[in-house]
Amino acid sequence: MRKILFASSEVHPLMKTGGLADVSASLPYALSQHGQDVRVFMPAYRQCLKKLENIERVAALKLDGYHESVDILEATLPGTDVVVWLLGSSHHFDRDGGPYSQPDGEDWEDNAARFALFCRAIVALSVNEAGLDWQPDVLHCNDWQTGLAPALLSDRAERPDTIFTIHNMAYQGLFGRDVFDSLDLPESLWSIDGLEFYGLMSFMKAGLIFSDHITTVSPSYAREICDIEYGYGLEGLLRQRAESGHLTGILNGIDYDEWNPATDTHIETHYSAKTPNRKKKNKRLLQQQSYLPISEDTLLIGLISRLVSQKGVDLSIAAVAQLLEEGQNIQLICLGSGEEQYEHSLRVLRARFPDKVALTIGYNETLSHQIEAGVDVFLMPSRFEPCGLNQMYSLRYGTLPIVRNTGGLADTVVDATEENRKAEIANGFCFTEASPEALILSLRRAIALFQHPRKWRKMMITAMTHDFSWENSATLYIDLYHHIKER
Numbered sequence: 001m002r003k004i005l006f007a008s009s010e011v012h013p014l015m016k017t018g019g020l021a022d023v024s025a026s027l028p029y030a031l032s033q034h035g036q037d038v039r040v041f042m043p044a045y046r047q048c049l050k051k052l053e054n055i056e057r058v059a060a061l062k063l064d065g066y067h068e069s070v071d072i073l074e075a076t077l078p079g080t081d082v083v084v085w086l087l088g089s090s091h092h093f094d095r096d097g098g099p100y101s102q103p104d105g106e107d108w109e110d111n112a113a114r115f116a117l118f119c120r121a122i123v124a125l126s127v128n129e130a131g132l133d134w135q136p137d138v139l140h141c142n143d144w145q146t147g148l149a150p151a152l153l154s155d156r157a158e159r160p161d162t163i164f165t166i167h168n169m170a171y172q173g174l175f176g177r178d179v180f181d182s183l184d185l186p187e188s189l190w191s192i193d194g195l196e197f198y199g200l201m202s203f204m205k206a207g208l209i210f211s212d213h214i215t216t217v218s219p220s221y222a223r224e225i226c227d228i229e230y231g232y233g234l235e236g237l238l239r240q241r242a243e244s245g246h247l248t249g250i251l252n253g254i255d256y257d258e259w260n261p262a263t264d265t266h267i268e269t270h271y272s273a274k275t276p277n278r279k280k281k282n283k284r285l286l287q288q289q290s291y292l293p294i295s296e297d298t299l300l301i302g303l304i305s306r307l308v309s310q311k312g313v314d315l316s317i318a319a320v321a322q323l324l325e326e327g328q329n330i331q332l333i334c335l336g337s338g339e340e341q342y343e344h345s346l347r348v349l350r351a352r353f354p355d356k357v358a359l360t361i362g363y364n365e366t367l368s369h370q371i372e373a374g375v376d377v378f379l380m381p382s383r384f385e386p387c388g389l390n391q392m393y394s395l396r397y398g399t400l401p402i403v404r405n406t407g408g409l410a411d412t413v414v415d416a417t418e419e420n421r422k423a424e425i426a427n428g429f430c431f432t433e434a435s436p437e438a439l440i441l442s443l444r445r446a447i448a449l450f451q452h453p454r455k456w457r458k459m460m461i462t463a464m465t466h467d468f469s470w471e472n473s474a475t476l477y478i479d480l481y482h483h484i485k486e487r
């Protein structure tokens, strides 16, 4: 058994902007189910405090770089007995808006100070200086918001082993030299072998350099980020760490209790791989509540996404528009929020095809489950995708994903070639080039195969019976926790 401090800036259902939150809840839970002593640590955002019952203040401490003392609050992750500690500092975290941005979408101006404070608190917990009488064997950091912690721990003799998991290289926590100065960090960290990155300070680079081991969330992405196209300038460093055996790709799992079509409380009709036909009832209801014509033989396409360039939203819009112009028998149901340009293009698409396209701009947990349960195919033509959870949720719900061959999408979706279908391993549709034309070809293949209900059902069953739970991956993490230093 290892004692693991799992630090993350978002944890479902307390605070979520994307898949990081899902993983930061479901992985610690899986680890605790495997007998590990895990404590999750996150900032006490205003939203979290509203959602938690029985919060207890268990410590108060003074951290370098901030004049007031901060609190450590304790609760359990809803629905589990996993302990979650929260960093209480009302000046930094008790505000409306998201974890990184203001209600109008602009980043908080003091993000560097907010997450530097979080990192200092991680350090205090890691060396048992927070008054909690608990010393972790392993500190598991996630993404840039936790990157300074391994750096600040590096010269501490009594420190735990450190792992840094990359969920997305596109967000690195870059700030100016003036910000570095304002954070009162050791001057020695400002070096090319530290967190200096082309004249800026990089939280991410600090994590990559100073952690004992780096993981990322799929084997394919672990290879891709060593390349100029996906490494955002850090590919050289990542290649070095990969060559010395310090970078591993471990595929995310999904929460099999929360995402289970046989028990999902958000959906009307439950079904499983033994009763795939019952899914049709969810399709009918979804069409009805989305004000689309009810039609069983129309290919119903789903899209749930942060609306950002990473997700290839522009490719989805162009491809669906083209197929609708041709009069293909398809409908699109879309749920998402993000950049204004994509929200606008989706609104234009809906206005052009009001009886073919349904659109919800915003964040809606229940609707996301209903879409997964109701649609026939799920669009995820990402330009890059470290892992991706939605294609795995889709697979579990017998919804065939249409994906670009990249990162975790390439590791989870097997293309519906004739050969793969014969071997009963096909579970979706894949393409390579990031263009509307390539996506359109995949969509055409899906439309054609949808005319053959038996073949389609076979793929649904293949998708639904593959194991995407944490079972395997949690074991890989535990093995890593035991052998970090030997590496």
Ligand code: ADP
Pocket (backbone or CB within 6 Å): 017, 018, 019, 020, 022, 304, 305, 306, 335, 336, 337, 362, 363, 364, 365, 368, 387, 388, 389, 390, 391
């Ligand atoms: P990323 O973390 O890059 O956004 P993932 O596929 O790993 O991509 O995870 C996305 C998560 O966020 C999934 O749980 C998905 O259901 C959820 N999600 C994204 N957009 C919305 C939305 N508008 N409403 C509800 N859930 C959403």
Ligand code: GLC
Pocket (backbone or CB within 6 Å): 018, 019, 020, 023, 167, 168, 217, 252, 385, 386, 387, 388, 389, 408
């Ligand atoms: C990031 C990635 C996504 C991944 C998630 C959880 O948000 O964009 O691909 O699934 O983290 O690891």
